[in-house]
Amino acid sequence: MEENMRTRGRSRRNGQMITNFHHYRVEIFCQVLDMIVQEMSNRFSESSTEVLTCIACLDPKNSFSQFDIGKLLHLAELYPEDFSLTDRAILENQLETYIQNVRGEFSMIEDLGSLAKKMVETGKNTIFPLVYRLIELALVLPVATTSIERVFSAMKIIKTDLRNRMGDEWMNDSLVVYIEKDIFATIENEQILQHFQQMSTRRIQLPSLVCMSRSDAGG
Structure with a gap:
């Protein structure tokens, strides 16, 4: 991979010498990543990306390594009909207690659906009702979004x-x-x-x- 090669698209006299590693990393790998990022940006709006980033903070993988109280409070602010001002004030305290309570006990859980099921089995859905409401919202949103897209697609046909x-x-x-x-x-x-x-x-x-x-x- 450290062998030299000339850059493509130029004459051999003016071509710059680069290593094979540079060619595959910069000219191929990084360009493919840029294309994927651009396609994702075109597919998802800024608001959708913001919601997905907040939802990722509930992911229980690696002992809740992505847990972020600030982003989860912002997620609750995006849905004022589900979380009132009073709920959001209580939610912050619940999140602080929740993460201390479940980080060790639920460390082996790998997905959000299993987390919700485990909370119901252990009764923590009643101890932390607002946190559980956030988890329910995170589980329902992808399905609701997909259903809405299907409806709009079908509307053009009907x-x-x-x-x-x-x-x-x-x-x-x-x-x-x-x-x-x-x-x-x-x-x-x-x-x-x-x-x-x-x-x-x-x-x-x-x-x-x-x-x-x-x-x-x-x-």
């Missing part, structure tokens, strides 16, 4: 130019069916037909799908 007058209720029902298509695929069409028939009084009784298929076969 509400097209031909359906621009679609009401909120109809659009909401259509989105649920589209997003949860795996669940609705397990429901028989006959059940949907009978449920639709019983929703209100109708002039005629809708025939069952079995009868309709037999009549089509006979025809």
Whole structure:
């Protein structure tokens, strides 16, 4: 790796001599890292990165090595509907006691989900309710964010130019069916037909799908 080589893209006469280590580290490895960082910056906004940085402080790995009370208090400030001013004042004291209490006992836990489960098993979710609320928020946020992105993606498919007058209720029902298509695929069409028939009084009784298929076969 310490052998010399000429920089690429220049003539041999004007080319600068560099080591193989410099070539692979600076011209390849560092450039790939810069591309990844740029892509992540384009993918996640500054506010999203800020929330993720605060959530990382709850990570129990390496005996809560990333624990930071200041960032966790800032995370609570970002969600005023979940943490009132009084809650945030109490939260600081709870965080100080919490980390002293669990750092040794939960040192073998490696992920946030196992931490939440262990807190419930040991009853610490009632001892430190506001800290547990922070953990619940950290566990729910990724799922909620993903669901919102799925809804917006589905909305472009459901509400097209031909359906621009679609009401909120109809659009909401259509989105649920589209997003949860795996669940609705397990429901028989006959059940949907009978449920639709019983929703209100109708002039005629809708025939069952079995009868309709037999009549089509006979025809």
